[in-house]
Amino acid sequence: MQNGxxxxxxxxxxxxxxxxxxxxxxxxxxxEKAIANIPDTEHVFLRPGYFYSNLFNxxxxxxxxxxGGNYGDVNNLLLxxxxxxxxxxxxxxxxxxxxxxxxPYYVVSxxxxxxxxxxxxxxxxxxxxxSWIPFSDDDTRNGLKQAGFSxxxxxxxxxxxxxxxxxxxxxxxxxxxxKPKLYKVKLEDFAKEFxxxxxxx
Numbered sequence: 001m002q003n004g005x006x007x008x009x010x011x012x013x014x015x016x017x018x019x020x021x022x023x024x025x026x027x028x029x030x031x032e033k034a035i036a037n038i039p040d041t042e043h044v045f046l047r048p049g050y051f052y053s054n055l056f057n058x059x060x061x062x063x064x065x066x067x068g069g070n071y072g073d074v075n076n077l078l079l080x081x082x083x084x085x086x087x088x089x090x091x092x093x094x095x096x097x098x099x100x101x102x103x104p105y106y107v108v109s110x111x112x113x114x115x116x117x118x119x120x121x122x123x124x125x126x127x128x129x130x131s132w133i134p135f136s137d138d139d140t141r142n143g144l145k146q147a148g149f150s151x152x153x154x155x156x157x158x159x160x161x162x163x164x165x166x167x168x169x170x171x172x173x174x175x176x177x178x179k180p181k182l183y184k185v186k187l188e189d190f191a192k193e194f195x196x197x198x199x200x201x
Contacts, residue, residue: 007042009093010035011086014049014079015169016104023156025163036102044093045104048086049079049169052109052190055121059198060147062125067118068133070140070161074115079170082109082190085183106173109183117187124191125198137162 012032015025032045058067071078089107093099112120114132122130135143137158144154163169173179 008035009044009090012045012047014047015163016047017172018168021159023159043102044099046089046107047104048081048107052080052082056197059201066133068135070135070137071114072165074132075113077111077113079108080110081107082185085109085185106180109185110187112187120187120191121194124195
């Protein structure tokens with residue numbers, strides 16, 4: 001490579017094997033493909049799952065006793081990722097050879113159902129009755145617009161939920177004969193972080 005870069009550590013996303021759709025999943029899949037075509041360079045593709053921090057967007061709903069999304073059945077499993085675990089994986093990828101060149105590596109902190117997410121967050125904030133509500137696409141779309149999201153951005157979030165419901169986001173991870181290790185921050189740990197932010201708002 002003319003600029004002397006010998007290693008690229010790319011942060012993509014689960015579902016990064018799919019090129020369909022108009023949202024970030026397809027865009028990041030194209031980024032991975034472009035990087036893979038750079039000659040004479042080692043490529044490490046990190047794929048986190050659903051960021052725990054996305055759940056902070058639900059605080060206003062949780063204050064009204066609701067948490068949910070257009071993710072289908074409440075028992076569907078989320079690949080959950082904490083930003084600190086992603087940072088640790090990225091740092092390790094830069095300074096070691098512990099990652100396979102060109103093979104996607106999933107940075108997953110925990111794997112839990114939507115129902116468990118609601119249960120643990122409810123426990124942390126003192127609301128034992130909090131449960132995950134499956135939203136329709138229209139409910140999700142309208143809620144996002146009411147929260148000030150543009151039409152375009154609302155559709156992208158709806159699409160992400162649709163991809164999750166159809167199993168697209170987890171499908172490549174599920175095919176791996178040997179799954180990478182789970183990282184440190186478990187759902188119960190994040191629920192405590194959620195409670196701190198929740199109580200400060």
